[in-house]
Amino acid sequence: MGRRKRDRKRRFDENDGGVPITPMIDVVFLLLIYFVATVEPIPIFAHLNVYTPSSDAPPKEKPVDPPSLIRIEVHAEGFTFDGVPVNSRQLDGFLGTLARASKTQSVLIMCSLSAPHGQLVEVLNYCAKHELTNLSIMDAK
Amino acid sequence: MRKQKPLPGVNMTPMIDVVFLIIIFFICTMDLEKDKFDENVILAWARSAQAVGQEDPLTVTVNVREDGTIKIGKRLMSARTFQAIMQKTVNRYGTGVPVVIRGDRLVLHEHISRLTGVCKSVGIWKVKFAAIISEGE
Numbered sequence: 001m002g003r004r005k006r007d008r009k010r011r012f013d014e015n016d017g018g019v020p021i022t023p024m025i026d027v028v029f030l031l032l033i034y035f036v037a038t039v040e041p042i043p044i045f046a047h048l049n050v051y052t053p054s055s056d057a058p059p060k061e062k063p064v065d066p067p068s069l070i071r072i073e074v075h076a077e078g079f080t081f082d083g084v085p086v087n088s089r090q091l092d093g094f095l096g097t098l099a100r101a102s103k104t105q106s107v108l109i110m111c112s113l114s115a116p117h118g119q120l121v122e123v124l125n126y127c128a129k130h131e132l133t134n135l136s137i138m139d140a141k
Numbered sequence: 142m143r144k145q146k147p148l149p150g151v152n153m154t155p156m157i158d159v160v161f162l163i164i165i166f167f168i169c170t171m172d173l174e175k176d177k178f179d180e181n182v183i184l185a186w187a188r189s190a191q192a193v194g195q196e197d198p199l200t201v202t203v204n205v206r207e208d209g210t211i212k213i214g215k216r217l218m219s220a221r222t223f224q225a226i227m228q229k230t231v232n233r234y235g236t237g238v239p240v241v242i243r244g245d246r247l248v249l250h251e252h253i254s255r256l257t258g259v260c261k262s263v264g265i266w267k268v269k270f271a272a273i274i275s276e277g278e
Contacts, residue, residue: 021151022151022152022155022156025155025156025159026155026156026159029156029159029160029162029163030159032163033162033163033166036166037166037170042275043192043193043274043275044273044274044275045184045192045193045271045272045273045274046187046190046191046192046193046271046272046273046274047190047191047193047241047269047270047271047272048187048190048269048270048271048272049268049269050242050257050268050269050270074250111250111254112250113249113250113251113254114249114250114251115249115250116246116247116248116249116250117185117205117244117245117246117247117248117249117250117252117253117270118185118246118247119250120250120253120270121185121186121187121244121246121270121272122185122186122187124187124190124270124272125186125187125188125189125190125272126189128187128189128190128191129188129189137257139250139254
């Protein structure tokens, strides 16, 4: 009886070393892998589609009434909207008004060769903002 | 003969196993396409543009630096070389290959226009401009 008591005491002493942390680490790493695999990164980049009008496109046999064309010029100094000089905010407003009337409105963007690329992207951004998709880009002299 | 007691301490073997598994996981999922972005190109902002979704694996990404230098991957090239590359691409994969132009916000449109002209001349019609939509994390 006394010996059994001693054995039980010894076993208890051996297991008293602390909580086994190995399974916990295993599970923590599995959770880490799960979260890394399922995380959805915030989108950083965007793509703006470019449409360049082609002169050799075959003409349609029965053209439907073509919508009137809005012309935006992009220069190094700023923008013009149908020949009227405008700043970024005004351009945004005009395009918004245009989009409220018709989102399929044709917009011709004429970009000066000396204009920085950022200016053109700004115009495309406003068009994307107002969901104007019928865009064409041309070079202006 | 008395049996020796094992030394007390944390069992490291399973942890090392898991750490190696994680290393393998990260190596496998590492973005190997990082080379296609030129760090010298500062993109323009387009907060309203559509975020980049699933990209066509055939997409050709062209970087255009502020001084007009053209770069694909790690290679700097002239407009003529770019045209030759695009012609070969079209011959092999057709005209549906998307081209993404990552132009610096300050590069003159003249340089961008040259690239769109090349794309047009070889028949590529899927041309896109890259921009930044958010600051990320």
